[in-house]
Amino acid sequence: MFTPKEILRVVKEGRLIGKKFSTITTISIDTRTIKPGDLFIPIKGPNFDGQDFIPEALAKGAIVLDVKDGLKALQDLAAYHRNRFKISIVGVTGSVGKTTTKDMIASILSQEKKTLKNEENFNNEVGVPLTLLKLTKKHQVAVIEMAMQGLGEIDLLAKMVRPHIAVVTNIGEAHLEHLKSQRNIAKAKAEIFGCQTQKDYAVINADDEHFESLKLKTKSSKILTFGILEKADFRPKDLAGIKLPVPGEHNIYNALAAIAVAKILKVKKSSIKNGLEKFRPSTNRWDVINRPDGVKIINDTYNASPQSMTAALKVLAWLKGRKIAVLGDMYELGGRTKAAHQRIGKLVRQLDIDHFISIGKLSKDMGATYHYTTKKPAIKKLRQLIKPGDRILIKASRGMHLEEVVEAIRNLC
Incomplete structure (x- = not known):
């Protein structure tokens, strides 16, 4: 995955400690699962400091990246690694339904393509880079969910992910404690469009009250919509003949967003049907x-x-x-x-x-x-x-x- 020279070229203020290896294939932030030859990056959390685990990492045969800001180093390496790949990358955010939508998209795409997605709650400033670092030459597409609590956080993730297709499921009341208004929540979610070009795609909920403001914030000339109430490119009729394994109107919205992505990537109708019917929610979700x-x-x-x-x-x-x-x-x-x-x-x-x-x-x-x-x-x-x-x-x-x-x-x- 990386040579030592590459790592130090990306993380200019870092230094490597431990045994010398010609290549490093795995990057870890957790000494509990670390193996000989892995690169350990010590990051700080609310209840721990990765620097305290450097001796354990070295004792297990890992190489340690000694750097002042371990989290930034992890993110920089993830962005560098992502840029090696010319595959389609789908980014998903929104107040509600983003995990289900991400999983539905991945279930559909995996019927035809080797697909990478972030697992469970690996959707933040730590989980997203760790997911991107799992990209290999075998992958043909990636589906990355992006979460946030405040302004600027999706922007940080989007700069790493650089999605060709950006999906916003909806704008709700989650995170009002930090952002104070739904207008600010919409602004924060719209950061997913920040690294896109006119050639990229935006997929937006036409029924959402913030639809127009989200639309104005896109850079893409290719905007696809989904909805039930308003006129949209993808509507419930596109689910004809498909038996969704999860009930509820909200899951119709999620499935329509997934179908929109599948159509962009020219996935067959039979694969859309199979992918949605085989979909299973993540842990503790319905x-x-x-x-x-x-x-x-x-x-x-x-x-x-x-x-x-x-x-x-x-x-x-x-x-x-x-x-x-x-x-x-x-x-x-x-x-x-x-x-x-x-x-x-x-x-x-x-x-x-x-x-x-x-x-x-x-x-x-x-x-x-x-x-x-x-x-x-x-x-x-x-x-x-x-x-x-x-x-x-x-x-x-x-x-x-x-x-x-x-x-x-x-x-x-």
Whole structure:
């Protein structure tokens, strides 16, 4: 992958420590999985300093890149490596649905092409470069999800990824705590277009209220749209004959965005159908668990925003059987926190969900029938409520760790 000379040419202020190797094929930031001959780049996190693990890396036979800013070095090497490849690269961002859309795109493209995608939550300033560094000559296309919390973060990722096709799923309320307004969120998401040229493609949700502002921020002359309500290039009719394995209107949007990308890359209709029907969500995203007593648990605990919470509740209401909603706090909503939780609580009542449990401090404003600040008493109450055949939705922001509730009721007591 890299020669020592290449590494030092890219990272000018660095120096290499350890055994000498003619080539380095793997770059790592984690000494737990490091192997002899790997390059270890020490980066700083909120609870650790990679510099403290240099002795362990050397003891395991790794080469260490001694540099002041390990994260920047990782990103610079990733950008350098990405520029070696002339393959099509798809970038995906948005407030809601970006992981599902990324996975749907990758599932379709992998029917015909060797496809690289970022796994799970490798979508930030650390995960994206680590993903790009996995590119090999065997890959024919890459699908890279890009996440952010503030302005400038997508721009940083886009400069590394340089997507030929940039997808924005939608603009929602997630990250209001940091960005204060949806207009700023749209501005931050539009940074994905920053490194594109007129020859590249932009794929945008025509139904999104920020569609026009996103469109104005594109550099591409090739803008494709998807939607249900407004006139768009890709609409529900393009899903005719395809059985999506995940329910909900929100997943129709995700699938239409994926189809748009597939059409740009001239993927066959049969591959689009096969890819979408074989699609499976990532961990803790609409993971349906079927118990022997007919209870269906919907584990959607990876994250939550008002937009995704609304979509999940509407699907729950559509299911047959008695319904239980177990909802937790939604984070990063800033000044809209109280109102957003109240709005979700009102929706639960409008949808006639049979039982409503909320967990956390913020979710108290949902006005649930049963509210608990911690998970343990909520689990106890949930176990008392469950009857054979129930449909149970469990959803909250990542920091709530409601997958613990899922595990507590996964099996019959």
